[in-house]
Amino acid sequence: MASEKTNERVVITGMGIVCPLGHDIETMWQAVLAGKSGVDKTTIFDASTFPTTFSAEVKNYDVTRFTKNPQLHKDGNRGSRFAVGATVQACKQAGINVETNNPADGIDRRRMGIYLGAGEGAANHQAFFGAIAAGWNDQTNQMDWAKWTDVAAFEMRAMHELEQEANMPAAHLAMLTGARGPIRSCLTACAASTQSTGEAAMLIRRGDADIMIAGGAHSMIHPLGQTGFNRLTALSTRNDSPQTASRPFTASRDGFVLGEGSAIVILEGLSSAKKRGVKILAEIIGYGSSSDAFRVTDMHEEGRGAIAAMEAAIADAGISREDVDYVNAHGTSTAENDLIETKAIKAVFKERAKQVPVSSIKSMMGHLIGAAGAAELITCVLAIRDGVVPATINLNDPDPQLDLDYVPNVSRKMSVNIAMKESFGFGGQNNVIIIRKYAEN
Amino acid sequence: MGRTRVVITGIGAVSPLGLTAVKTWEGLCTGRCGIGRITAFEPAKFDCQIGGEVEQYKIQQYVPKAFRKMTKLMSRDIELAVIAADEAVRDSGLITKAIDEQKVNINPVRMAINVGAGLISCDPCELAPAVAKSITDGKFDIQKWGRDGLGLVTPLWLLKYLPNMLACHIGIIHDIQGPSNTITCAEVSGHLSIAEAAEVIARGSADIALAGGAEAKINPVLIMRQCLIKRTTSRHNGDPENACRPFDTEASGSVFGDGGGIVILENLETAQKRGAKIYAEYAGVGQSASINHPYEHIEPDGKGITIAIENAMAQAGITPKDIDLIIPHGTGIPQDDVAEAKGIEAAMGNEIKRIPVWPTKSMLSNTGAGSGGLDVVAALCAMRDGLIPAAKNCVKKAAGCNLNIATTAQKTKIRYALCCGYTYGGQTAAVVLRKFES
Numbered sequence: 066m067a068s069e070k071t072n073e074r075v076v077i078t079g080m081g082i083v084c085p086l087g088h089d090i091e092t093m094w095q096a097v098l099a100g101k102s103g104v105d106k107t108t109i110f111d112a113s114t115f116p117t118t119f120s121a122e123v124k125n126y127d128v129t130r131f132t133k134n135p136q137l138h139k140d141g142n143r144g145s146r147f148a149v150g151a152t153v154q155a156c157k158q159a160g161i162n163v164e165t166n167n168p169a170d171g172i173d174r175r176r177m178g179i180y181l182g183a184g185e186g187a188a189n190h191q192a193f194f195g196a197i198a199a200g201w202n203d204q205t206n207q208m209d210w211a212k213w214t215d216v217a218a219f220e221m222r223a224m225h226e227l228e229q230e231a232n233m234p235a236a237h238l239a240m241l242t243g244a245r246g247p248i249r250s251c252l253t254a255c256a257a258s259t260q261s262t263g264e265a266a267m268l269i270r271r272g273d274a275d276i277m278i279a280g281g282a283h284s285m286i287h288p289l290g291q292t293g294f295n296r297l298t299a300l301s302t303r304n305d306s307p308q309t310a311s312r313p314f315t316a317s318r319d320g321f322v323l324g325e326g327s328a329i330v331i332l333e334g335l336s337s338a339k340k341r342g343v344k345i346l347a348e349i350i351g352y353g354s355s356s357d358a359f360r361v362t363d364m365h366e367e368g369r370g371a372i373a374a375m376e377a378a379i380a381d382a383g384i385s386r387e388d389v390d391y392v393n394a395h396g397t398s399t400a401e402n403d404l405i406e407t408k409a410i411k412a413v414f415k416e417r418a419k420q421v422p423v424s425s426i427k428s429m430m431g432h433l434i435g436a437a438g439a440a441e442l443i444t445c446v447l448a449i450r451d452g453v454v455p456a457t458i459n460l461n462d463p464d465p466q467l468d469l470d471y472v473p474n475v476s477r478k479m480s481v482n483i484a485m486k487e488s489f490g491f492g493g494q495n496n497v498i499i500i501r502k503y504a505e506n
Numbered sequence: 507m508g509r510t511r512v513v514i515t516g517i518g519a520v521s522p523l524g525l526t527a528v529k530t531w532e533g534l535c536t537g538r539c540g541i542g543r544i545t546a547f548e549p550a551k552f553d554c555q556i557g558g559e560v561e562q563y564k565i566q567q568y569v570p571k572a573f574r575k576m577t578k579l580m581s582r583d584i585e586l587a588v589i590a591a592d593e594a595v596r597d598s599g600l601i602t603k604a605i606d607e608q609k610v611n612i613n614p615v616r617m618a619i620n621v622g623a624g625l626i627s628c629d630p631c632e633l634a635p636a637v638a639k640s641i642t643d644g645k646f647d648i649q650k651w652g653r654d655g656l657g658l659v660t661p662l663w664l665l666k667y668l669p670n671m672l673a674c675h676i677g678i679i680h681d682i683q684g685p686s687n688t689i690t691c692a693e694v695s696g697h698l699s700i701a702e703a704a705e706v707i708a709r710g711s712a713d714i715a716l717a718g719g720a721e722a723k724i725n726p727v728l729i730m731r732q733c734l735i736k737r738t739t740s741r742h743n744g745d746p747e748n749a750c751r752p753f754d755t756e757a758s759g760s761v762f763g764d765g766g767g768i769v770i771l772e773n774l775e776t777a778q779k780r781g782a783k784i785y786a787e788y789a790g791v792g793q794s795a796s797i798n799h800p801y802e803h804i805e806p807d808g809k810g811i812t813i814a815i816e817n818a819m820a821q822a823g824i825t826p827k828d829i830d831l832i833i834p835h836g837t838g839i840p841q842d843d844v845a846e847a848k849g850i851e852a853a854m855g856n857e858i859k860r861i862p863v864w865p866t867k868s869m870l871s872n873t874g875a876g877s878g879g880l881d882v883v884a885a886l887c888a889m890r891d892g893l894i895p896a897a898k899n900c901v902k903k904a905a906g907c908n909l910n911i912a913t914t915a916q917k918t919k920i921r922y923a924l925c926c927g928y929t930y931g932g933q934t935a936a937v938v939l940r941k942f943e944s
Contacts, residue, residue, distance in 0.1 A: 114652030194646035201634040214551035223734040231690040236931035239795040247793040252690040293664025356686035492674030
């Protein structure tokens with residue numbers, strides 16, 4: 066490639082969120098600091114007979130609050146519509162005009178891109194299951210495709226089908242913002258938006274864009290998504306007490322809680338941010354990615370890939386492990402993740418491991434899957450801003466094998482200069498971002 | 507620090523023209539068409555009843571013995587990627603754990619993987635026994651599903667359909683522990699995965715990368731989806747080989763199929779040190795978006811494609827004069843073809859009359875996330891052989907299409923090749939490859 070490495074510094078100049086704890090940054094953050102749970106009975110579809118009957122839903126969300134063109138986004142899947150709201154907030158904070166053909170913000174649209182970790186839209190389950198039911202012959206165990214087709218062609222709606230594709234949230238954001246720079250979307254399971262944000266930062270560092278709208282959007286609270294996770298026995302089944310179901314690092318943890326939402330950060334080259342005179346919220350100083358290459362079903366027992374990603378991020382940041390003040394955990398509340406993540410943190414931080422606060426906001430927000438990493442990264446930025454780290458709630462019965470400082474139950478006032486966000490996905494996807502309080506030098 | 511040059515040292519493909527890059531290239535050179543009536547399911551009531559199917563294979567032959575159990579967790583998309591990856595690794599001369607565990611010559615943590623994937627649809631027949639238990643008065647009953655149906659779904663069902671499982675299976679089979687990503691930008695996933703893998707090497711995060719994409723579009727749900735959004739042709743159910751007609755005045759829609767293309771990218775220094783054969787150098791990428799409503803089609807002037815190509819040329823440090831081959835997306839969807847042609851023309855200026863444009867989907871079909879990788883593999887073969895095969899089914903160019911379609915085969919030295927693409931939803935991409943000269 067002819068382009069030279071520019072090593073442009075990458076800063077965050079805007080943030081937006083639509084999640085189970087609120088539809089804007091400050092509402093979400095106050096809920097997190099207060100240790101509120103966003104988990105409740107599932108209402109999006111009738112989950113009353115599923116092994117898990119609860120989830121962390123985005124409630125009462127109204128996309129028309131955020132857009133002048135609701136028609137343009139009305140067919141969008143839940144993730145796309147959440148992403149529109151989160152992006153409008155983030156762009157407003159960063160001084161980026163949206164929904165205009167004549168932006169007055171001085172930003173060259175060809176130098177502004179999008180990188181999302183985004184997932185599928187829900188299938189129309191009456192059409193999807195209905196067509197199968199119509200075509201299947203239980204006696205012969207064969208599908209009558211003519212019958213299947215009759216129902217599918219009648220029940221499936223063209224735009225709803227299109228909106229199930231994973232690249233659609235990015236399509237909506239391009240229409241919203243006019244971004245004509247690098248547009249990518251990835252889906253590395255639960256690590257997707259940490260990956261998209263990290264790779265977006267790399268595009269700016271290389272000089273391929275001045276601004277990247279990065280983050281994630283996802284909702285797997287749909288019948289097939291929940292069926293899949295329930296069959297994997299990955300979800301908590303604590304149906305009698307949804308608010309305490311997401312309980313990372315406890316002895317009684319029994320799985321994660323499905324959440325949904327979108328979290329967007331505006332990443333910007335430092336020179337662009339300075340030129341525009343926009344407020345800098347934090348700096349992204351390191352990114353690391355790795356794969357376990359172990360099993361599709363399990364994490365590597367010793368957290369080989371997780372350790373590699375953390376170490377790569379620390380090396381990329383040019384800091385030492387002693388410099389990390391706070392780790393925002395993947396902390397899913399599954400037996401496997403919390404154990405292996407703890408092992409990996411110990412392997413990386415060595416004798417200092419027990420002194421580094423490690424907390425999981427999934428205890429409150431649930432697991433936003435593709436959108437989780439970016440939502441959690443935002444809380445790292447806020448921890449730096451306000452000098453307070455969020456708690457891991459529901460931590461009443463510690464697992465004796467897990468002995469780090471998980472910031473149990475109550476958020477903690479402390480100065481944070483450098484924070485690490487880690488995300489680990491099914492299949493062994495590991496991504497880690499390190500951010501620092503912005504300083505001129 | 508000097509810039510890092512990235513070269514391509516291995517190729518693999520699986521397509522309706524064959525189970526290897528070798529067979530696929532042979533098929534392209536002889537003008538074979540891989541499109542026929544769909545046999546995977548009975549398509550009689552679909553508007554479009556044809557597709558590009560891949561011939562029978564035994565997936566167990568492509569994985570080491572110890573991994574054969576894992577093939578049960580592979581959807582067809584994963585299988586296609588695994589097959590193409592196997593060929594690409596062998597072709598590169600790299601020895602991974604899968605090739606020979608005793609003689610591994612890669613450092614697993616310095617190898618990256620980036621495989622573009624589609625949104626995999628499950629097989630309706632697989633869920634059917636569970637659905638059959640969830641019916642009340644002839645309608646699907648979600649409470650019954652939760653109570654009686656769900657438990658009949660195989661426990662690891664979801665893992666077959668997560669898009670990142672293409673990269674995960676390949677990564678496990680070959681022991682690739684470096685940075686791993688799965689780009690899901692529909693029909694430009696393959697282009698972007700190759701570009702990002704090159705960027706990962708260029709920034710020093712890996713020395714070698716396996717990249718490309720694969721997708722199995724021959725699935726009733728996905729074919730129905732493309733029929734409903736009116737991207738398929740319905741006029742050629744009786745003459746499949748004439749169906750996909752990129753840039754032709756008689757074009758009436760695309761034809762979808764199964765396939766994938768995988769390449770091995772490598773830091774030039776690493777490649778030279780081990781004496782690897784070099785297909786070409788990766789020269790740059792450009793990306794943008796088409797901003798159009800309705801967004802299942804691209805904007806009429808193809809501006810997003812123009813920007814992508816301009817950025818790719820800028821990154822490669824070249825002008826249109828340097829380009830000797832363009833492989834366009836060329837789906838055979840009339841308005842998209844014309845928009846793409848206009849987008850390419852705007853980027854190429856007067857050179858548009860000279861540069862041969864060679865669309866491949868008339869033969870390969872539109873393999874979604876597999877198409878970018880397949881086109882890059884085709885471009886690399888063309889550069890290696892100095893041969894642009896004849897385009898198929900473009901008899902009379904559509905009005906507004908001023909491209910120089912390569913309707914006859916031509917022997918020519920290709921200095922730079924450009925592969926470009928777009929997708930429903932609007933993402934656009936262009937990748938530039940340079941003939942390798944040390």
